[in-house]
Structures are given as structure tokens and as C-alpha cells.
Amino acid sequence: MIIEYIRYRVPDTQQFEDAYRRAVVPLGAAPECLDFELSRSTDEPECYILRIEWTSARDHTEGFRNSERFREFFAEIKPYVANIEEMRHYEQVIAKTETTLYEWAGGAEAFERLTEVFYGHVLKDDLLAPIFAHMNARHPGFVAMWLSEVFGGPDRYTRERGGYPHMLAQHVGKHIREEQRRRWVSLLMDAADEVGLPGDPEFRAAFASYIEWGTRLAVQNSAPGATPPTEAPVPRWGWGVAPPYQP
Numbered sequence: 001m002i003i004e005y006i007r008y009r010v011p012d013t014q015q016f017e018d019a020y021r022r023a024v025v026p027l028g029a030a031p032e033c034l035d036f037e038l039s040r041s042t043d044e045p046e047c048y049i050l051r052i053e054w055t056s057a058r059d060h061t062e063g064f065r066n067s068e069r070f071r072e073f074f075a076e077i078k079p080y081v082a083n084i085e086e087m088r089h090y091e092q093v094i095a096k097t098e099t100t101l102y103e104w105a106g107g108a109e110a111f112e113r114l115t116e117v118f119y120g121h122v123l124k125d126d127l128l129a130p131i132f133a134h135m136n137a138r139h140p141g142f143v144a145m146w147l148s149e150v151f152g153g154p155d156r157y158t159r160e161r162g163g164y165p166h167m168l169a170q171h172v173g174k175h176i177r178e179e180q181r182r183r184w185v186s187l188l189m190d191a192a193d194e195v196g197l198p199g200d201p202e203f204r205a206a207f208a209s210y211i212e213w214g215t216r217l218a219v220q221n222s223a224p225g226a227t228p229p230t231e232a233p234v235p236r237w238g239w240g241v242a243p244p245y246q247p
Contacts, residue, residue: 001034001053001054001055001056001092002053002054002055002056002057002060002089002090002091003051003052003053003054003089003090003091003092004050004051004052004053004054004060004087004088004089004090005049005050005051005086005087005088005090006049006050006052006084006086006087007047007048007049007050007084007085007086007087008047008048008049008050008080008083008084008085009044009046009047009048009083009085010046010048010080010083011046013040013045013046016048016080016083017038017040019076019077019079019080020038020050020076020077022076023072023073023076023077024036024038024073025072026068026069026070026072026073027052027069027073029069030064030067030069030070030073031055031229031231031232031233032054032055032056032059032060032063032064032233033052033053033054033064034053034054034055034236035052035053036050036051036052036053037050037051038050038051039051054089055233057089059233060089063231098238098239100151100152100153100238101151101152101203101206101207101237101238101239102148102151102152102153103152103153104198104203105151105197105198105203105207106197106198107148107153108144108145108148108153108154110195110197111144111145111147111148111151111153112140112141112144113195114144114147114188114191114192114195114197115140115141115143115144115147115191116140116144117191117194117195118140118187118188118191119132119135119139119140119143121187121190121191122184122187123135125183125187127179127180127183128180128183128184128187131174131176131180142157142161145157145160145161146161146167146234149234149236150210150214150234150235150236150237151207151210151237152236152237152238155234157234158233158234163233163234164231164232164233164234165230165231167234168221168228168230171218171221171222172221172222172226172228173222174222175222175223175224176218176219176222177219178219181215181216181218181219184215185211185212185215188211189208189211192204192207202239205240206237206238206239206240209237209240210235210237214235
């Protein structure tokens with residue numbers, strides 16, 4: 001992750017803010033953009049700081065800036081380029097640390113146990129077995145690698161398996177039905193209980209939110225005629241609104 005800061009000094013603050021309200025629509029839709037925030041100085045109201053979190057500096061400069069979303073974004077903020085006082089990319093050096101979902105779950109070994117047990121049930125299931133009838137014997141390990149990266153672990157799936165484009169290829173054209181998605185989720189949650197993943201409400205809520213999001217996306221991407229984006233980073237899932245309480 002890389003953080004970009006842009007410092008503005010603008011005389012017409014209302015028009016500037018209105019322009020950015022329009023500009024952040026394509027910015028927020030860009031897969032390279034993880035987060036953004038526009039803040040106004042309380043000491044000098046004409047001064048603003050734009051903070052954008054990018055997946056990497058290269059994704060920003062070569063990915064986003066060559067995209068249609070950048071052209072839409074720039075069309076709104078172009079009148080204010082001359083008002084930029086500073087624009088820099090930064091890497092984190094010191095940050096408030098929070099246990100990742102990957103660490104809380106028990107690391108790679110926990111996700112490997114989960115997928116091993118889970119796919120054992122999948123192959124016996126009437127709805128899901130036909131989808132996975134010719135599954136590679138190493139497939140459970142690959143899915144464990146994906147989940148580990150999603151939940152804050154090492155980026156092995158990106159480095160060794162091709163990241164998002166490879167995962168997308170596993171779903172395109174599969175025509176996954178809603179009842180199959182629901183069964184997949186149900187069996188995975190049962191497997192999480194079976195292998196002893198943490199049962200605290202905070203972890204399970206965060207875990208379930210990704211599984212719901214990811215499986216619904218898989219259904220959309222597998223539908224006939226679907227045209228999902230072919231390039232995107234592997235998602236990184238956090239605690240959301242309820243990190244673990246540690247007095």
C-alpha cells in the first residue's frame with residue numbers, strides 16, 4: 001500500500017468541494033484506490049489535504065492514470081491543478097497496529113485445515129459435487145492461500161498463483177446458481193466450527209462478511225454474458241466496525 005497526499009490552497013472552497021464530490025465517484029470505483037479522504041484546515045479554511053490510499057505507487061501511476069476512471073476524475077478536478085502546493089507518495093513507517101484476521105484465525109495452518117475439511121464435505125454434496133468433480137487435488141491449499149491473503153496474511157496467492165485474474169478465471173462461465181452459493185457458504189461455516197476457527201462474534205462477523213461478499217461476486221462473475229473487470233488487486237479484509245475488544 002502507498003499513501004498519496006495532495007495539499008491544495010483554493011479561494012473558492014464551495015466549488016472546489018462540489019467538484020471533489022463528483023470526482024470521488026470514479027476515484028472510489030477504481031480497483032487501485034483503497035480509501036480516500038478530503039480534509040479542510042480549521043486554521044486556514046482555504047487549505048485542503050487529499051489523502052488517497054493506493055494498492056501500490058505503480059498501480060496509481062500506471063494503472064489508474066491510464067484508465068477511463070482517471071479521465072473522469074481529472075475532468076472534475078482539472079481547474080484546481082494550479083492550486084496544488086504539494087503532491088507526494090508516502091510509505092508507512094510507524095502505524096497503530098491491529099491484529100489481522102489472518103493472525104486471529106491462527107495463520108496459514110488454520111486456513112489449510114478449514115479448506116481441507118470444507119472440500120471434503122463439498123465433494124459429498126449433491127449441489128456442489130458436480131462443480132468440483134474434476135477438482136485439482138491441490139485446490140483446497142490454493143483456496144487457503146487466497147483466504148490467507150484476503151484476511152491479512154502473506155501475498156502468496158498474488159505471487160504464486162496470479163492474484164485476482166487467476167481467481168476470476170476460476171468462476172467465469174461456471175454459471176453458479178444462488179442455491180449453490182448458499183450451500184457453499186453453509187458448508188464453509190460448518191467447517192469453520194468443525195476445525196475450531198475462533199468463534200467470537202467479532203471474528204465471525206468479519207469472516208462471514210467476506211464470504212457473503214465474495215460468493216455473491218462469484219455468482220455475478222460466473223453468469224452468462226458477465227463482463228467483470230479483468231484486473232484488480234486481491235481484496236484485503238479487515239475487522240470492519242467491530243475489532244476484538246482487548247482491555
